Amino acid sequence: MLGTVALVFLCSWLAAAGGARPAALDVPRCCPADQALPPEALRADLLLAAAVPGACRPTNSTPWAPLVYAPARGSFLDRGRLPVHWRLAFSRVPACLELRILHEHAAPYALLANNGSLLMRGAALALPPERYCADAVAALVCAEDAGGRGPSKCCAEGRAFDGSRCVEDETRALEALNELRELANGSAVGAGWPACAEGSRYAVAGVLTGSKLFEDGALELHGENSRLEAGAWCAEAVAGESGTRVLACEAAARGVRPAQTARHVLYGAGLAIGAAFLAATLAAGFALPAAHHALHWRCQTHYVAALMLGDVLLAATQLAGDRVPPTLCRALAVCMHFLFLSAFFWLNTMCFNIWWTFR
Template sequence: MSSCLKLIVILGVHFRIVFCSSAKRQFEIPKCCPIGEQFNDSMACVTSNSIPENWEWVINNSIPLNQEVTFSPSSPTILGNAHLSCPSPSRAILLHGIDEFRLLIAESGRLHLNVLVYSTQERDQMVTYTESFCFDARTKTAIFCPCSKLPCVRKCCYDGFVYNGSVGRCVDTGHDDVGFWRPTFQAGVAEEGYYVIGNRRPSCESGSATVITSSNSTKFAVGEDGSVKVSGYPQAVPWHEYCGDTGMLLVCPGRLRTEVRKFLIYGVLLLIAGALLIGVVITGFLLPSKVAKKLHNLVFAAHNSMLATAYVATGVAQIIPNKRNAACFSLAFTIQFTFLAAFLWLNVMCIDIAWAFSGLHSPQGSAVERDHKKFILYSVYAWGTASILSVITATVEFVPGLAVGSPLKPNFGRRACWFEKPAATLAYFYGPMAFLLLANLMLFLYTATRIILVRRDTAILNSAGNTSGSAIRKNRQRLVLYVKLFCLMGLTWITEIISWAVGGADYYWYITDIVNMLRAVFIFVIFCCKRSVLNLLRARLASFLPCAKRLTHGKSGMSLSGPTSSLQLTTSIKKSTRRPSQDT
């Protein structure tokens, strides 16, 4: 306890004596390393029991926010191994005596970090951080997370140094006014300040960073999230994948991968692919109702409708500018949901054909009722599973404080209208997709094994004219149809996953990208350009299209199915009183 004596004189006549007291409180110093450790010259924590810790530089630079509360400077409380909420690449280092910052002591005894930041306005300003910072006694440094409050940009070198691309390192300019790089921001951005993290190279996942030189045709502008937009390129580069210096940017390979026309071409091709798949869906519903309402045709239509929507959304995402807004978020979730739903419906086809040969009981009721019940179950599975994955993704993306700084954070809109990090892409997209491809392969192998086991009985049933044997034959033909679709979807997507995992220059994968976009053309040709399907469509449209009536005139006796026709594969499965497994 300390006391003070105040003598108050009023108009030279009256006076009074007031005794006051205040407690000297201890304040807390968050330490970067655990107790008993300090930073070495490489800023790594090492055991330092033999080296005393001198915190005078912190104590002498600490100012109480409330001047009426005093603190004991001799024995501060040291909190070892302080937690920082940002990953290492996002942390900034402040050097005592060089960088401008102050320490403020709150009434609770906790320190606040008051840091000078730059602004696009005329005057720079101080910003206070109340958490996510720590100190080291030996190196007299403070480490904090500046990007939690402000946009961050990286300078490749410290002030007074510039990056030399020919030697690949920072060189001393010898002049204080040279190498003092500050970026150009987009209009209205960083008016409340921004922070420059010095001497920090981009954290590239593979390869060496590329130097982009500023010129009359190449301009750089930083956005509100710290990403940089380079003129002539459609996608902004995330702030942690570039650094800037005088007249140049150092950018990770692949970030500025191509010019706008490539994305425009890809977008147009994807939109055409989506239109073709929509044509496939419409063709299926224009077939006679008894054909269109078959379970496998409904499943096929659901698969193609999801794939068509995915292509259209991806095409739009390729064409529109990259912005972190509601439209970009909507496109990202649509692409994820529809592609996963398309693969789940492909998985439904595999489950359905395996069910036909498994011996498991079908739902009760007539053939139409059984198909209806199955389709409801399949819909709940396919669309429900895709919805669950999308909800998980949205939760991680939008819930405050969840997965902050984690590679599993989707961060839609930072890299493009898609996942920012490979780990997130794997967890929420390619991982489930690869699992479904493997599951489909296992189901096909199981079904093929069942067919081999019942082949002898099937031959006997067919020779006797048994309708169940005929049903098995039709199911085998349906299996061939599904195998074609699986190969078309599976093989092309395997190359897509490989190209994503391996990486490299974009032109390595131009051929596989084009083949993937042409899969819709293959599906359209296989399932719509068959003579049998065209004849059915002409017959269907003959009642209200005179030209179609003339085309079908005199051909009513034409056979609409053959040994290898698509119509036979998709519509000739007859109702059977016995399930295929009962003939085994």
């Protein structure tokens, strides 16, 4: 009887322990319920804490879905799933003078499920809820706690940038890391991309060789006489480029270098002139109706038309530089590929026709 009672008591205790939930935890949100900071307020690097309440605006966006890491599970929770013991504390701004903006799309931070702390990329310790507040697409942390704004390698260890994503390339990644460490002169080198207000769009700002690193983490590019602020750049080996390149947010990269080099302008102008003469050739051909029945004229017309259109698109991309959006750039590349292939096939047909005529 005594053993049965003890067993029941033990089972009840285990069930209670297994079903116990952590104490309720207040997770700070910067704005009131159904409000968020607008994009224009998040374009700055720093924001005065006193200005946050007045900057909040009503929003109809989707439910808050932060990146939450569960240490007990060793994995991230599904997006949109919040720990059951979290309570959202709205309009709770940290009690500090200036707040640094961390954009979520650059993945510079994650919230910890067990205690609601904010862990920044490259930081050794997490920030307690009193030192930050979360917004719909960003987090605001006390400026003095931000840290981690020294030199950083864009991609993870052993990976390099191929123009669109990080790929495995041990050799070039190690070269970039060693060059960055040499520039840092003993300072810690982090990893990660800069947080851009306009989204995850980056461009090459210059070369790392010969650049000057300041104590505050800012970088002066070699030969450009321009400065990138700390946290606005990273360095990486880029496919098709020699040496290590400095990558920055697209807007910042355009601000420190011309939109296009003299080489691109010269290529674009030459292609445009060539396209104009090809258009004149087409016009001359259409002005001679007597030749329209000839097979050679038809082949030549299609050949010149395809070559002219390909040159027009190529000239436009050369002159526009990196101002062409990625989606449009890929579409133009497909069109140019088709047009130049078409031109060479028509040229092959013309050659066969000439051989057949004079054989």
